Amino acid sequence: MSKLGRKIINTPRAPKSIGPYNQGVAVNNTLYISGQLGLDPDTMLFAGDDVESQTHQSLKNIREVVQSAGFTMRDVVKTTLLLADMNDFGKVNTIYAQYFADPYPARATYQVECLPKIDENTLWLELVPRPVIHQSNDSLELPTIVSSLHVRIYKTLSIAKTTDSSCMNPLLDVLTGFDNTGNVHLWSSEILLAHSMFFDCLYPGLWNELYNNFGDHPIENVCELCAGMTGAAGLAISLRKYSNIFKTSYVLITDGNDQCVASISSIIEHNSKRLLDNCNLNQDFLLHMDVKNIRWPEDSSRSSSSLIAELDESLVHRFDLIIAADCFFDQSYHLSMLNTINRLLSLQSGSTFLAISPLRGNSLHNFINLAYRMEQTYSWTVKLIPPSDYLSSQFISYLIDESNRVQFNDSELDNKIGHLIAFTRTN
Incomplete structure (x- = not known):
């Protein structure tokens, strides 16, 4: 033979x-x-x-x-x-x-009911923005602008249909531990924050904060906290073009959950070619991205002086801009989160912590009140800016119209669309 x-x-x-x-x-x-x-x-x-x-x-x-x-x-x-x-x-x-x-x-x-997919039990995301718009233009069609940040989310988890509920246990296990809410879905506040990085004209109040704080020095080092499974906002900043405000050289995306950290790493890998192409557009634009597990202790677990995440010395007071989205709902972590933000944020005047979050009962107000009390200690000013003061009125109308055309009063608007939180370093 x-x-x-x-x-x-x-x-x-x-x-x-x-x-x-x-x-x-x-x-x-x-x-x-x-x-x-x-x-x-x-x-x-x-x-x-x-x-x-x-x-x-x-x-x-x-x-x-x-x-x-x-x-x-x-x-x-x-x-x-x-x-x-x-x-x-x-x-x-x-x-x-x-x-x-x-x-x-x-x-x-x-x-067929399902097909095997890539990297089982992972989730990744791709942002596909249109060119960045730096100034408002009344002739632009708002729906086109809004939909121009295309978010593709790929969840690659296949589960055979069965009457045996035990097969769901691994999924339920994901939802226990340190701040696992990022494993559940992509928060709307995260999408708003990511979208804001591409479309200045729709977020005038947010960009006023950035221009005022970074008028004399650019943003070079950025950290996203509590980034969940996608790190969409951190990825959006990484995809921004080089500008007077953003001369980003280092972006750190973090979460306190190991599965979220693994998922973010996968997302960055899947977007590596686009990130490299973005760098190649400007020979002076060299970007390093990193993903780390950063978690802080529960407020009741230690004395107040030790309520802070364990950080590499290289990260202490390194970041010009720290961003986050909808991560203030658990009040038992408020103090340690504030301590960690202060430890990561650069001491240079104008360095900023920026976040978007709905009120979620009293939790956001309690976080802000605690931050107010620490203004002198941490040399920062604290602002809580309602949607009507940082979003364009045209954009708010669009968001409301797209929410099943429900008519919101001011109170409902505050709860449905995230507030802008801004801490700014002072001299």
């Missing part, structure tokens, strides 16, 4: 293998190809949210593997299509015909 001639096919022009398999295996004159999702091989992110984009990308990936093995698409004799929804078959079929010619290969098509 003659020995089989086997050749492994792997090409950088198709998504890299994400498990114990190869893109393709050629045995003598027959090529076997592993299944392909609609992933861009450069970013390992889905090519789009729609079935058309993902179909095109899947077939392009298959074509790259076929050509890498020395074949063409005319050599394909059998295909299998797996669809999440058979209602998409017409769209997929139209695109499919663009990649194959008569005589067409044999084909089978199935609707």
Whole structure:
């Protein structure tokens, strides 16, 4: 019996293998190809949210593997299509015909409940902003601007349907421990904070704070606290263009939960090419990003003088700007959080802690009142700015109209749309 001639096919022009398999295996004159999702091989992110984009990308990936093995698409004799929804078959079929010619290969098509995805049990995010708008322009269409920060969230966790509820235990375990709320979903305040980094004109009060505080020195070092599973706001700052205000060289994104830290690291890795391209636009723009687990003790667990997170000495008083979103609901951590903010924030006049958060009962007011009492001790001024004073009126109207067109009174508006919190270092 003659020995089989086997050749492994792997090409950088198709998504890299994400498990114990190869893109393709050629045995003598027959090529076997592993299944392909609609992933861009450069970013390992889905090519789009729609079935058309993902179909095109899947077939392009298959074509790259076929050509890498020395074949063409005319050599394909059998295909299998797996669809999440058979209602998409017409769209997929139209695109499919663009990649194959008569005589067409044999084909089978199935609707499946789920497919394996990348990095099981992780979640990552991609921000796709339009060009930054620095000044207000009345001719701009607000819905276009608002929707121009496209947030793609990929949660890669597959669970087989079963009547055995024990399979859910690992998921429930994620929601216990230190401040695990970031594992639940992406807070709207985080989206507002991320969006504000791209669209100055919609957040005039927020940007007035930044321009006033950093008029004589730029923002170079940035830290996001309590970043949850995505670190969207920190990522947004990393994607900003070099400017008079932002000359960012170091961005640290943190959370106190190990799974959140792992997820943020995955997000940065998936966005590494875009971050590098952003740096290459300006040769003087060198950005280093880091992710750390920073957690502070519960206020009742120690004496007040020791209520602070354990920090590397290199981080002490390093950051010009510290940001956070909706992380003040647990009042048992307020004092230690304030101590940690003070320890991280640069001592230079104008250095700023900036956050967005809804009131959540009395918790935000209690946090602000405690910060007020520490103004002299920590040499900072404290502001709590309502939505009507930092968002443009046009943007507020848009947000209200999009919230199921519910008419909010002032009190409800304060609870639904986050307030702006600003601590500014004084001399």
